[in-house]
Amino acid sequence: MAKHVSHTVGLDIGTSRVTCIIGEPGDGGLIDIVGIGEAEARGLRKGVVVDPESAVEAITRAVEEAERMSGLEAEEVAINLSGSHIMSFNGQAIVAVSGREREVHLDNGNGHGRRSAHAHMAVAGRDREITADDVRRAIESASAIQLPAGREIVDRLPQEFIVDDQDGINDPVGMIGARLAVKVHIVTSPITARQNVINGVNRAGLMVGEMVLEQLAAAEATLTDDDKEFGAALVDIGAETTGLIIYQRGAVQHTAVFALGGSHFTNDIAFGLRTPIPEAEKIKRIAGCASGLCLSEMERGELIDVPSVGGRPPRQLSRQILCDILQPRAEEVLSHVADEIRESGWEGQLSSGVVLTGGGARLHGMVEIAEQVFDAPVRVGYPERDRFGGLVEDIQSPAWAAASGLCLMAQRVKSAEMRASASRGAQAGGLGALVSKFRNRFGGIF
Ligand SMILES: Nc1ncnc2c1ncn2[C@@H]1O[C@H](COP(=O)(O)OP(=O)(O)O)[C@@H](O)[C@H]1O
């Protein structure tokens, strides 16, 4: 079946790190992770390329490392869309089903209607079968909105289809109906921001395939189908940006990006303890804690060495003081997210609670403080072991969620394309690229 399906590459271009994962189709539908690469990034600010040379260099280093490890070559890569310039909203539209005309056979009541003489009293053209083209028209119509100059739609995520009066439909193709309504989550970005990222990837000698909102990719790697169905908010805490994605009823209901992230915590330590940024970063990772509740009495009193700036001698400060700096910042960042969730109207409907990903989720005490702020169950999201094989143990960190999700989504698209081209034959090749893309990325479910 999957014999010609080859490897796919997920490339997560972050503000602080570029991460690359190469995966191959493995046994039991798993993606075998065969290559992992990472490089410190300096070429982006808040998700926007500001220093193309540095960005290209970091991309090249991360990809080459993953290539060396896997012995495979990266050509086309799936990349993340991120940055506080990304804006999303929901749209909807209704179209008349034009689809294939279909004969409606009347049942003669004896249970053999289709084969009886009555069965041929067909009413032609009354009901119609919904085609992929109808779905594409509906989605396009729902996203036909006036955008501010210089902005473009970068993704359309169908939330729900309604056929006549039947709502809650995931995939209406093949259903019979007269009216097809769709609700779509629309993601937009400034055209130049997207082009600059693509340019950077191209200059590193790579082609861009899928482009996926970063928190969506992280969710594909870490959330379960139940999380998406019963409601979950995923919060991806990067260095300078934090992404939010809300799922309910199996679909993306809301997304947002905030210009806040882990570097704000580091800056607070540097400022508060008067220590250089690289030292502040180390202190945060080793001794930092975002919630006072997580420290025992003894840990509170533990002393940490704090190098000073300007040649002054190092000092010693307690972990409690460090926590006093980090906790208000954590509360501030998470409160912005909580406000957004409240305003989106989904607050009371997230049975699976909140999932934290991104490097920022690694800060000690983040889960505990987030539980207080969201007043909901919170967990850290790791690339799920029921989706990944191979070197999966090496990426058991929330910081690998986006890259692994990108690799996974690219693999699904590739497998589905292979299946489609194998079975194409008699079928018209006109299946809207848009529709097939949605179906494939989410493993057949919209
Ligand atoms: N062990 C850790 N403890 C606390 N913070 C961490 C840890 N590891 C990474 N971070 C923070 O995570 C952020 C980077 O997260 P990442 O998801 O890699 O960001 P980006 O995608 O923006 O490059 C940085 O602010 C970094 O300080």
Ligand SMILES: [Mg+2]
């Ligand atoms: Mg990131």
